[in-house]
Amino acid sequence: MSAFVLAGVFLAETRLRLPNALHPVAWFGSLASAMIARAPRTPPALAFAAGAGLALGLPAMVVALSAWLLGRAEALPIAHATLQGAALYASVALFGLLDAARVMQRALEAGLLEEARGKLSWLCSRDPSTLDASGLANGTIESLAENLSDSVVTPLCALLLFGVEGALAYRAINTLDAMIGYRGTYEYLGKAAARLDDLANLVPARLTAVLLWLAALPLCAFDHGLSPARGLVTWRRDRMATESPNGGHPMAMASGLLGLRLDKPGAYVLGAEHAPPVARDIGRAITLVRAAGCLAFALAVSAVASVGLGGVYAAL
Secondary structure, eight states: OOHHHHHHHHHHHHHOOOOGGGSHHHHHHHHHHHHHHTSOOOSHHHHHHHHHHHHHHHHHHHHHHHHHHHHHHTTSHHHHHHHHHHHHHHHOOSHHHHHHHHHHHHHHHTTOHHHHHHHGGGTOOOOOTTOOHHHHHHHHHHHHHHHHIIIIIHHHHHHHHHHHHHHHHHHHHHHHHHHHOSSSTTTTTTHHHHHHHHHHHHHHHHHHHHHHHHHHHHHTTTOTTOOHHHHHHHHHHHTTOSSSTTTHHHHHHHHHHHTBOEEETTTEEESTTSBOOOHHHHHHHHHHHHHHHHHHHHHHHHHHHHHHHHHHHHHO
């Protein structure tokens, strides 16, 4: 993939919004749903083994298919570049994430609490039925920070290390984790997917915290509530407070930078000394996450332009 293709994907991502039914991630979800429906839930050992097969098999299928398609198109440079761009577009979701957060902000500012509760599922799986306006703003801001890693930084890292196939494989892993990687009905079936997703995000989640901090430095001139020093303090103290080994890093950094208390009742509190968020704080978080996401893209384009995908892998 050339730097021009990557830059083109970034520009397309700012404007192009495919209907859900046409988005490749929806295809991943449909394929995963068909596989999950046939997988056993009990006994635990059998469910775990089936889940491990799913966690490895779905990404492997995606890699094999994408490699075959890209190989067939290699003799046609325009078709090859188009396929690469489409694959990366399917793997990265910065501006779609920001759009979902803006919808939440508008609903909360208009006092449409029930509408906002209905739209929280666009961002996270938290039960919105008992959340007030501050709780909905809280869930939105947390999701912005965490999904900056899941939906932008990690797929770009996978692209640099393993090419387009790697970015698609990560998207398949992340989709499967979102569907079954939690406690409850799918606890044993989803364990392997959850652990694989944790492993894939291990370094990118920490890199995301760094990108948020770097993005905040110039933004301080416009948002005097931002504090890089406070961000570091909150990140150092609270980054391991969440159950996830990765999600706490970008969320704690965002909490400190923005000066907001972010929490999940009964699970964790980040930045306990700060004020809880309100609707307008979503806009501040959008600005911060957008800047960090654009920085991630800029660094990825620079890396590809300098050494290419294979060069990045070789350098490591």
